[in-house]
Amino acid sequence: GEDVEQSLFLSVREGDSSVINCTYTDSSSTYLYWYKQEPGAGLQLLTYIFSNMDMKQDQRLTVLLNKKDKHLSLRIADTQTGDSAIYFCAESSYNTDKLIFGTGTRLQVFP
Amino acid sequence: DVKVTQSSRYLVKRTGEKVFLECVQDMDHENMFWYRQDPGLGLRLIYFSYDVKMKEKGDIPEGYSVSREKKERFSLILESASTNQTSMYLCASTGTSGKREQFFGPGTRLTVL
Numbered sequence: 001g002e003d004v005e006q007s008l009f010l011s012v013r014e015g016d017s018s019v020i021n022c023t024y025t026d027s028s029s030t031y032l033y034w035y036k037q038e039p040g041a042g043l044q045l046l047t048y049i050f051s052n053m054d055m056k057q058d059q060r061l062t063v064l065l066n067k068k069d070k071h072l073s074l075r076i077a078d079t080q081t082g083d084s085a086i087y088f089c090a091e092s093s094y095n096t097d098k099l100i101f102g103t104g105t106r107l108q109v110f111p
Numbered sequence: 112d113v114k115v116t117q118s119s120r121y122l123v124k125r126t127g128e129k130v131f132l133e134c135v136q137d138m139d140h141e142n143m144f145w146y147r148q149d150p151g152l153g154l155r156l157i158y159f160s161y162d163v164k165m166k167e168k169g170d171i172p173e174g175y176s177v178s179r180e181k182k183e184r185f186s187l188i189l190e191s192a193s194t195n196q197t198s199m200y201l202c203a204s205t206g207t208s209g210k211r212e213q214f215f216g217p218g219t220r221l222t223v224l
Contacts, residue, residue, distance in 0.1 A: 042215030
């Protein structure tokens, strides 16, 4: 079945850029998503990219999609302590309303 | 402001008890989902529903059942709670068009003793 993989932890210094990576197996993915989960809260959609795009930029966030390698990344510029959270990659296929989530990457930002 | 609410933030139950987790959304969404979240395993889909009285099993339905009698409400039922069902439970809903963003509730942390 479909699978989405992420590394579990990332630690960066405040002000640096963070890059969170994700790989997926479903070649029929239509949308790919990045969700953010702050401590004690549910998930919130951060950004998404349609599968026919290579890149999407939204303020400090840049999403890169390499369809050939089935690799998705989220870059956060000028990372702040408020960016500390768990980030989930997810993908959906055209024939289902379900999302497949990765394991989540815990981003820790230190001063 | 769109909203998904869950009946409890924290719940402590004993082994063998019947447990009800309630989820309500105010967005008139067709689809609703129940996930459990465990460290290192991400979100795993338990059940989902694409319409009133309709349900489909997700990846880990064993030990759970669901009920959707009204469009806005989706309940998760643990018929006989066990300690391995201690987890964070997240409810989500989505419409059927566009980017299919799933909107999540705040979660219920269930502890089974």
